[in-house]
Amino acid sequence: MIRMRHVWPIATNTVREAIRNKVLYALLFFAVGVIGVAVVIASLSYVEGQRIIQDIGLASIRLFSLGIAVFVGVGLIHGEVERRTIYTILSKPLSRSEFLVGKYLGLLMTVWLQLACMMIAFVAVSLATGAPLSGGHVAALGLLGMELVVIVALATFFSAFTSPLLASLFTLGIWGAGHLSRDLYALGQQSGNESFAGASTWMYRLLPDLEAFNVSVQAVHGLPIATSELTLPILYAVGYAVALLIAAGWIFQGRDLK
């Protein structure tokens, strides 16, 4: 059972840790800077500059929130074990799973907070350059937030049993594979090879389908986004993250804390 009264202090404390971490401010500052620099880059093109500004803005938001999620996430559990701060925490009446979920929610809130800051910069740059803003942008950034639900869960999962270096490699690897999984699936279907098709189907099912969270092109071009394109990814993200956290809990439960 996961009890909120145990999870919440861990989560809020994780947010507090991030707020007091200078490196994150540097990253955030950098991200906002890139969104600003988009204006300069876009001026290289004599047409459709506003579109390029928004493309770059959304891409850098994606990239930096991924970076922050992985950067913080991979050391999330491992650091606590390594520095033995976890000893006293686990001697309190909370379970390891509650600790894990608390850390996860804390990091997720942190990343969302940063996402919100970058969104503000994005909106400011869009307004300043007269680029159109629409519900599509809200949808794109919201779905990005849902993609982060999965990414942070991945980082937490790996952090529960490997070193930060390995965890970041795994997380980034799965992030990449998750964006390719649809193509892998298509490749398998086209190959005509039974076993390869089967394997690629399994890979597609197993890996997170991160392309489902990517509607930034539609957003920038003002193309319609169906309701199911929003609701299904949200459900998907929540389900995937819950599954990952449960698995992480199982692994973490059996671990000896050195």
Added chain:
Amino acid sequence: MRNDLKPNQPLSEAQRPDDFRSRKAIRRAWRRRGLAGLAFCCALALVGVVQAQIPPLTRADRGEAFVPDPSIIERITLGFDAVLSDYYWLVAIQAVGGSAAVDANAGGHVGQLIDVVTTLNPWVGHPYRFAAVWLTESEENVRTANRLLERGINHHPEEWRNRFYLGFNLFYYLMEYESAAEQIQAASGLPGAPAYLPRLVARLRSETAEIDVAEAFLIELVQGTDDPVLQEGYRAGLDEIEIERKARFLDEARKIYRDRRGQDIATVESLREGPNPVLVGLPSPEPDSLPVALSRQSRWLLDDEQDEIVSSFYGSRYRLHFDAVSRAKANGWAAARQEGTLHAEERGSL
């Protein structure tokens, strides 16, 4: 601290404590500082000189301009399609650069780039027309441009300009008047299409197409866009038509010369030489719109191989040839294009 000294009174030479540094020591310190400054300047100069030796070649300059296969890059963008598309768009703009014309090779390069751009993000608008304007140097180029335009038409069915450009290409380079007329007709029904399109359709259908039609097309195109780069492209086309008209005028003069003298001209200059010259003066071999500063001192030449009068400004006659040889060639293009279309349909790529 010595108590017997009043504050703010400078010490006389005699009063100075022994440990005050001697003039010599001060001089030495300054010399040290000077040396350090000198060394710093030398280092800076060295950096400057060395850097000047290193050619600031971009990858494209080194001939390493690599354009990825769109079908592959499409699979590995990791969700950054739009930004990568923008990147290749900026590369394409750089590739065209300030050059007034793009040769067939460069055209192929630009075509690949725009293919990547529009594969990664088919909802872009302008790059399709960009390709149409710049990919004109060979049949291959034009065909690529047309494929891209068709992709644009698929993704922007309401956009009349893509159809208009496609029609223009079909007429202007491929001499497919009927297909061209179809495209222009389709364009004329779309929102925002200019009123002159039906007139163009009529002229195309009447098979009276000539460089007059081309000129009309181009003049309309120049007026129809605010884009300076595009305008420049159309103006270049109009300039070529202008030179072509002059060349045709010289052809006439040459015929008269032959009739009169019973022999062909030795050089183009012959037309205004000797007693009773055919022409009083030669028209300028350069476009009238060319600023004097950019003049290349072009001359009219007699191209022995082709046996035709050309301006050294272009080195050859206008591409839209209407003589028998060129017509045969154009028919060849058309046949090849037919195949190409079939080919494309088989691939199902567009």
Added chain:
Amino acid sequence: MRENGDAVVEVLDLIKDYRPGFGLRRKRILHGVSFSVQRGEIYGFVGPNGAGKTTTLKALMGLIQASGGQARILGCDVSENDFREHIGFLPENPYFYGYLTAREILDFYARLSGLDGQRRCRRVPELLEWVGLGEASESRLRTFSKGMLQRVGIAQALVHDPEVVFLDEPMSGLDPIGRKEIRDVILRLKSEGKTVFMNTHILSDVETICDRVAIIVEGRIRYEGRIEDFLHEDDLMSDVVLSYLPPELGEILEAKFGARVRGVGGRIELRVREKQVSQLLRLGLEAGAEVVSVTPHRVSLEKIFLEAVSTSSSHLIRNESARKGERS
């Protein structure tokens, strides 16, 4: 074994194996450790470095999983969570989030322990004052010295007023004043009826405050019992320091009590049997000497400890059973 009337900690045949590295052979760290701690006592878990004290405690705290055996606290298996509302734990060389202040971290632990806002507001400053961190309550922990961290560790272990407190080397690395303060804290807990389980490799800590001890060497309990049980009546010695003792009296005392006399001048130190202390003091005082101090010297604890550490296991088991046989 003793009657298990009110045991708050019961450990039975606890085994722990570690794999030192991937693919290496398992190494047994705990070879079937058994002991129990009664309510209200201060229990000393003593052993040299590397004996397995911390390993045992980590197993009790559920930080590692035992490879065999059982461990129960307050009647609950240690793999459960809820009973931990009633226990506190101070790890060895505790480390805390450096970005929090002392007050914030205690508040954090108090929240985890389920204290509501009102109780936290009362308890946290009170505890900070109690462990001597009142001044430093608003400083970030990353600026704290080892001794201050140890105090934070004590405070977090006590923040929810637990019934049983587990302390791993609570006095290591502290200066004498710090040690005394921690000792006072432990005694105060006892006076409040709490149970204290304490790991240490420092014998004097055990002698002065523990009610019962277990000696663990190389993952095996060598001895367990009340401090007094370690000692034969005859073994109980005390060190008496007297001043202004007439020299001739010293010789008399030495002859009469078989006391070993050390010291020169005005102060001498005598080691005598505990039973004879009062007699000695009477004689000394009558002769006009002043008593400087009387300290019980539990020679046999140290003896047992050294013996346990230095001799082979078979020898020790024989020794121990012989001792038990002697007593019964």
